[in-house]
Amino acid sequence: xxxxxxxxxxxxxxxxxxxxxxxxxxxxxxxxxxxxxxxxxxxxxxxxx
Amino acid sequence: xxxxxxxxxxxxxxxxxxxxxxxxxxxxxxxxxxxxxxxxxxxxxxxxxxxxxxxxxxxxxxxxxxxxxxxxxxxxxxxxxxxxxxxxxxxxxxxxxxxxxxxxxxxxxxxxxxxxxxxxxxxxxxxxxxxxxxxxxxxxxxxxxxxxxxxxxxxxxxxxxxxxxxxxxxxxxxxxxxxxxxxxxxxxxxxxxxxxxxxxxxxxxxxxxxxxxxxxxxxxxxxxxxxxxxxxxxxxxxxxxxxxxxxxxxxxxxxxxxxxxxxxxxxxxxxxxxxxxxxxxxxxxxxxxxxxxxxxxxxxxxxxxxxxxxxxxxxxxxxxxxxxxxxxxxxxxxxxxxxxxxxxxxxx
Numbered sequence: 067x068x069x070x071x072x073x074x075x076x077x078x079x080x081x082x083x084x085x086x087x088x089x090x091x092x093x094x095x096x097x098x099x100x101x102x103x104x105x106x107x108x109x110x111x112x113x114x115x
Numbered sequence: 116x117x118x119x120x121x122x123x124x125x126x127x128x129x130x131x132x133x134x135x136x137x138x139x140x141x142x143x144x145x146x147x148x149x150x151x152x153x154x155x156x157x158x159x160x161x162x163x164x165x166x167x168x169x170x171x172x173x174x175x176x177x178x179x180x181x182x183x184x185x186x187x188x189x190x191x192x193x194x195x196x197x198x199x200x201x202x203x204x205x206x207x208x209x210x211x212x213x214x215x216x217x218x219x220x221x222x223x224x225x226x227x228x229x230x231x232x233x234x235x236x237x238x239x240x241x242x243x244x245x246x247x248x249x250x251x252x253x254x255x256x257x258x259x260x261x262x263x264x265x266x267x268x269x270x271x272x273x274x275x276x277x278x279x280x281x282x283x284x285x286x287x288x289x290x291x292x293x294x295x296x297x298x299x300x301x302x303x304x305x306x307x308x309x310x311x312x313x314x315x316x317x318x319x320x321x322x323x324x325x326x327x328x329x330x331x332x333x334x335x336x337x338x339x340x341x342x343x344x345x346x347x348x349x350x351x352x353x354x355x356x357x358x359x360x361x362x363x364x365x366x367x368x369x370x371x372x373x374x375x376x377x378x379x380x381x382x383x384x385x386x387x388x389x390x391x392x393x394x395x396x397x398x399x400x401x402x403x404x405x406x407x408x409x410x411x412x413x414x415x416x417x418x419x420x421x422x423x424x425x426x427x428x429x430x431x432x433x434x435x436x437x438x439x440x441x442x443x444x445x446x447x448x449x450x451x452x453x454x455x456x457x458x459x460x461x462x463x
Binding site: 069071072074075076078079080082083085086087089090092093094096097098 | 246247283284287290291293294297298301302305306314317318321322325328329332333335369370371392
């Protein structure tokens with residue numbers, strides 16, 4: 067693998083990795099106490115309940 | 116081999132690999148649906164389509180996680196090298212599994228609307244400011260588009276026409292697709308799933324992929340600080356040179372060098388395959404030729420040329436053996452230049 071490619075590869079993971087893990091921690095910390103899927107249409111949620 | 120657009124050919128090994136892969140996928144899907152229904156609390160009514168959506172979604176994510184671990188793992192252990200050789204098939208299969216997942220989602224959650232299902236995906240939930248109500252499906256859709264681009268250009272026709280550099284840059288999009296998928300799951304399934312299994316699996320997968328890439332990336336960029344013997348780089352004692360394998364040396368400037376042992380001969384070539392920049396030093400000698408671990412491109416040890424009718428050439432390097440230690444001259448010869456190997460037992 068080319069040296070330049072290795073550097074790019076490493077730089078991508080050095081940026082992407084922390085962002086990904088930060089988002090994961092944030093998402094887990096902000097989970098609603100009563101889990102709901104608010105992105106589903108309300109009618110479907112009602113029907114499921 | 117490296118002629119026209121037919122670099123990667125079907126071999127019995129590849130066929131066996133694909134059969135195992137398809138069998139594994141079938142077992143996972145059936146097992147996932149069976150366990151989901153068996154462990155469902157009384158009163159819950161999960162539709163078969165929903166179980167399949169979860170099964171295909173988790174499978175696509177786990178497959179992509181595995182694919183992203185293959186490269187760094189192959190640098191750490193030889194056991195992963197066969198997966199390197201078959202990574203392309205795994206990648207296209209992952210896209211197809213993700214496509215089924217997306218198709219089922221569109222059909223089940225958006226197909227009953229009067230609005231077109233694809234349009235509905237983008238407009239049914241505009242809560243981009245909310246963390247636990249974020250329209251996570253859009254993230255998955257963008258990741259799927261990236262995976263489509265990669266699957267569609269995975270044939271060597273595109274590698275030959277775009278050039279290895281641009282092709283490789285395009286295929287590094289998989290890293291962003293993975294990031295989008297982590298966000299897709301974190302802002303989607305994690306927000307409404309009560310089971311800790313999903314959070315644990317997602318966190319373990321992401322930490323493993325990121326950790327492996329950073330650790331092996333750092334090791335791969337570190338130059339070999341072993342200048343000795345009139346500017347020649349020390350490779351390794353002869354006793355550490357395994358037959359038909361290579362040691363990789365990284366000069367302070369220039370590309371890495373792969374130093375191979377074939378019986379009593381020591382030869383060195385560039386570590387960069389002409390096909391897609393694969394690490395030749397992680398491959399081995401097959402039928403007397405250095406064979407790239409990624410797609411099987413081959414080069415002769417003595418001159419760095421692919422055997423006829425193929426025309427690829429890589430740089431060669433002079434080697435020498437002093438006191439049972441192998442050294443390599445870091446100044447490359449022009450690609451395809453014949454370079455006599457050092458003979459073990461014939462050193463001065």
